[in-house]
Amino acid sequence: MNRAQTPHGAHARTLWATVFALLLLGCLPAPAGSQQPTYETIDACQAIDELRFDGDRANASVEWQVNLGPRLPGSNESAALRENITSDLEALGYSMTEQTHQRYDMTLTNLFATWSPVNTTSTGQLVLSAHYDSRNVADQDENESNRSLPVPGANDAASGVAVLLELARHIPSMGLNHQVVLFFNDAEDQNQRYTLGAEAWAENLTSDEVNNTHAFVLLDMVGDADLQLHNVLPGNDTLKSRVVELGTSLGLVNGTTDCAGNPGEDIVQYDTLVGVLDDHVHAHELGIPAIDLMDTSYGTPKPYTFGSHWHTMEDTPDKVSAESLGSVGRLVELGVLTGAFVDVKPPVEEAENPSVGLEDPLTETGAGDGGFEPLQFTALAVVLVIVGVALAVYRRSESADKP
Numbered sequence: 545m546n547r548a549q550t551p552h553g554a555h556a557r558t559l560w561a562t563v564f565a566l567l568l569l570g571c572l573p574a575p576a577g578s579q580q581p582t583y584e585t586i587d588a589c590q591a592i593d594e595l596r597f598d599g600d601r602a603n604a605s606v607e608w609q610v611n612l613g614p615r616l617p618g619s620n621e622s623a624a625l626r627e628n629i630t631s632d633l634e635a636l637g638y639s640m641t642e643q644t645h646q647r648y649d650m651t652l653t654n655l656f657a658t659w660s661p662v663n664t665t666s667t668g669q670l671v672l673s674a675h676y677d678s679r680n681v682a683d684q685d686e687n688e689s690n691r692s693l694p695v696p697g698a699n700d701a702a703s704g705v706a707v708l709l710e711l712a713r714h715i716p717s718m719g720l721n722h723q724v725v726l727f728f729n730d731a732e733d734q735n736q737r738y739t740l741g742a743e744a745w746a747e748n749l750t751s752d753e754v755n756n757t758h759a760f761v762l763l764d765m766v767g768d769a770d771l772q773l774h775n776v777l778p779g780n781d782t783l784k785s786r787v788v789e790l791g792t793s794l795g796l797v798n799g800t801t802d803c804a805g806n807p808g809e810d811i812v813q814y815d816t817l818v819g820v821l822d823d824h825v826h827a828h829e830l831g832i833p834a835i836d837l838m839d840t841s842y843g844t845p846k847p848y849t850f851g852s853h854w855h856t857m858e859d860t861p862d863k864v865s866a867e868s869l870g871s872v873g874r875l876v877e878l879g880v881l882t883g884a885f886v887d888v889k890p891p892v893e894e895a896e897n898p899s900v901g902l903e904d905p906l907t908e909t910g911a912g913d914g915g916f917e918p919l920q921f922t923a924l925a926v927v928l929v930i931v932g933v934a935l936a937v938y939r940r941s942e943s944a945d946k947p
């Protein structure tokens with residue numbers, strides 16, 4: 545039979561390669577988000593006309609959250625904030641869920657608002673997150689008698705929540721074909737325990753949920769009136785370069801011109817690298833593309849800290865501005881609109897590389913275990929501390945060089 549004949553020559557090989565590639569493509573599921581134009585094909589400058597984010601509304605939310613009082617895990621104020629978010633977002637068509645976890649004598653509650661597109665086959669989700677708890681101790685305050693008091697938490701917590709809430713008003717009309725999950729995480733900032741809510745969430749993700757998550761975009765301390773967004777380590781490089789591109793379009797990058805031809809402000813400062821152990825680290829360790837949009841210099845620079853207002857009683861609404869909230873809000877809104885936060889997964893081989901794998905310790909640990917301390921996390925923490933100290937020293941010497 546002729547079928548047994550093996551074709552020879554370059555043309556035949558090309559033919560077979562093409563057939564094989566087509567067969568392979570036919571077997572693969574369509575990637576989530578592939579029904580829409582991709583980030584590469586969308587003109588960000590045109591999308592800017594569609595931005596609706598209102599910085600004044602976000603600023604009013606910061607004031608309102610601070611007026612509630614400290615939003616400590618398990619407190620009435622924390623519950624009041626959740627109830628308010630839940631009723632507001634349910635009215636916008638979001639489906640709301642809560643997950644509680646016990647950690648270090650705390651009951652923490654993660655709150656999720658999920659917006660699902662109608663008539664889509666996509667199973668992909670984009671997670672936008674901010675912690676909603678405020679720190680229980682102002683342990684960086686100059687005044688020693690303040691150090692046991694809970695911080696007002698205008699920038700450190702309320703700003704990120706405020707940006708998510710304002711974005712929530714606009715997401716349903718964006719025509720997206722993937723889910724958006726607004727994840728209000730709890731217990732990021734209590735005593736010397738950090739990112740507990742995000743950690744508990746990550747521990748309980750199934751591998752399908754991990755694979756279906758386009759990206760984890762964290763907003764933390766994004767309201768500083770003197771806004772500077774830094775290049776936070778760790779983080780996904782593709783997301784970072786897209787943030788710089790979008791920031792350039794919006795006039796947030798010094799030395800560039802925006803879509804209208806105006807010089808950019810010095811807001812997206814990705815030449816400044818800062819190691820931060822924040823909520824996004826847990827998603828990042830699972831192989832989910834993650835980025836932390838954060839201003840690591842709140843108030844005047846102070847060595848080994850995130851600025852003179854950080855974790856002090858000075859973290860009040862007057863230090864936060866509608867303009868800064870608007871800049872960050874528009875940046876994220878433009879990112880969602882242009883698909884900048886989807887289709888950024890690393891290649892499959894890379895994601896399945898066992899040297900990255902944190903899935904084993906996660907599945908072994910399971911839910912409700914407060915003792916999750918994978919070796920990789922500890923090693924990362926050590927690296928970040930070294931990077932952080934080196935940067936603090938570098939920035940100190942750098943600022944000493946300036947007038």
Ligand SMILES: [Zn+2]
Nearest residue numbers: 679700733855
């Ligand atoms: Zn904090």
